[in-house]
Amino acid sequence: MTSENDSAPEEKPDDLARHATKMAKKKAARDKIMAGKSGEKGLIIVHTGSGKGKSSSGFGMILRCIAHEMPCAVVQFIKGAWDTGERRLLTTHFGDLCQFYAMGEGFTWETQDRERDVAAAKAGWEKAKELIRNPEIRMVLLDEINIALRYDYLDRDEVLAFLRDEKPEMTHVVLTGRNAAPELIELADLVTEMGQIKHPFRSGIKGQAGVEF
Amino acid sequence: MTSENDSAPEEKPDDLARHATKMAKKKAARDKIMAGKSGEKGLIIVHTGSGKGKSSSGFGMILRCIAHEMPCAVVQFIKGAWDTGERRLLTTHFGDLCQFYAMGEGFTWETQDRERDVAAAKAGWEKAKELIRNPEIRMVLLDEINIALRYDYLDRDEVLAFLRDEKPEMTHVVLTGRNAAPELIELADLVTEMGQIKHPFRSGIKGQAGVEF
Known part of the structure; x- marks a missing residue:
């Protein structure tokens, strides 16, 4: 989420925008999964x-x-x-x-x-x-x-x-x-x-x- | 092949003898396989x-x-x-x-x-x-x-x-x-x-x- 998103989103080509959107969704899904994992135990x-x-x-x-x-x-x-x-x-x-x-x-x-x-x-x-x-x-x-x-x-x-x-x-x-x-x-x-x-x-x-x- | 074989093979129970025979065969097979592997190369x-x-x-x-x-x-x-x-x-x-x-x-x-x-x-x-x-x-x-x-x-x-x-x-x-x-x-x-x-x-x-x- 560096320069493109901070300063010049309109300049980003479509495929980069799609990539960023896709990855943002993936991150959100992953963060949600990981947030549920608070336990620690010896395995x-x-x-x-x-x-x-x-x-x-x-x-x-x-x-x-x-x-x-x-x-x-x-x-x-x-x-x-x-x-x-x-x-x-x-x-x-x-x-x-x-x-x-x-x-x-x-x-x-x-x-x-x-x-x-x-x-x-x-x-x-x-x-x-x-x-x-x-x-x-x-x-x-x-x-x-x-x-x-x-x-x-x-x-x-x-x-x-x-x-x-x-x-x-x-x-x-x-x-x-x-x-x-x-x-x-x-x-x-x-x-x-x-x-x-x-x-x-x-x-x-x-x-x-x-x-x- | 410790004490049993050196001193008192006749005292060895059948199952131990079978185990030794089986393992000796396995070792012979394995040694044969490994002897064919002399090459070294970067993998x-x-x-x-x-x-x-x-x-x-x-x-x-x-x-x-x-x-x-x-x-x-x-x-x-x-x-x-x-x-x-x-x-x-x-x-x-x-x-x-x-x-x-x-x-x-x-x-x-x-x-x-x-x-x-x-x-x-x-x-x-x-x-x-x-x-x-x-x-x-x-x-x-x-x-x-x-x-x-x-x-x-x-x-x-x-x-x-x-x-x-x-x-x-x-x-x-x-x-x-x-x-x-x-x-x-x-x-x-x-x-x-x-x-x-x-x-x-x-x-x-x-x-x-x-x-x-």
Whole structure:
């Protein structure tokens, strides 16, 4: 709404006027919608689907928290071979604001040892509960917990009951990993499915620094 | 493959043995797939769809680059009112590795001034080309450029031709925003569609620090 509207509306070509009118309507509609959204609460957030971006956008939210100086924490349930970038960045630069725990022993097909996987997942969940119960921690990212749930390394009902009944009201909990349980999606406030449209692995390109790890 | 296999395989229950066998097969299949992926190249990466996580996972990739000390850059084409966390974090902590340019003037329905939007988008694109042409910069995130393309603030053919013909081979370019052009999806190496399954705005919850900004 700059110069044209303030000083010389008559000089504005028709298409610009139409654009301004259309956008003004859009803004009014949007402002009305947003005005109804006064609530704040800690959200249960799920990133699932077979595409990329589930963990990296969880990590992006953790870094938004850090930018706002909100204490936060990450528990990695299934530690891949290559996800070292995030850990290094968080522990090197932001250890005062963000706690980081890598509990998994590698993707489960790397270990081939169910008992060890279960023990690691259970230890991760105990740590997760401790972090979530601490009301000073504003966001807890449970990275790849959906895989641990999918393989029954954790008791799904217990996890759901804890999130429903014991999560402090203002704490955000982010759960990532493909194949999120329908019951978790039902409980969650914000669910995004990352769908794979195209992936360079199919063209013989390997995982690369910055993109995959 | 810890204690059971080393010392007492005969004591392992059937289900654990089955799990180990199944996972060993999965690992062999996966290793075979990954062994074929020796290539490295700069990728054209698109995050689109109506769900959350398009920008935050782009931001997450930028931070992976920073963790690997890979110089990188962000150009924000449509600067929302609330995406200040990323900028603050990047400029405060990582200004030596990551350049950050916020070119947009707010979402277009906030400005209602097409000429100003077009000028801002064009300035952003000039900066983007300069950054992409610099081979020392390993990743350039063009945040919300799909919106600028969708509104014809930029010439789509020019953008596509530049990415195809002038992008240095090893540079990753990440383009985010809903409604990615089919021609861009065709050109891209890695495309993820973030689908909205559930959104708390529908329950009267407003955008919150750490989650949306």
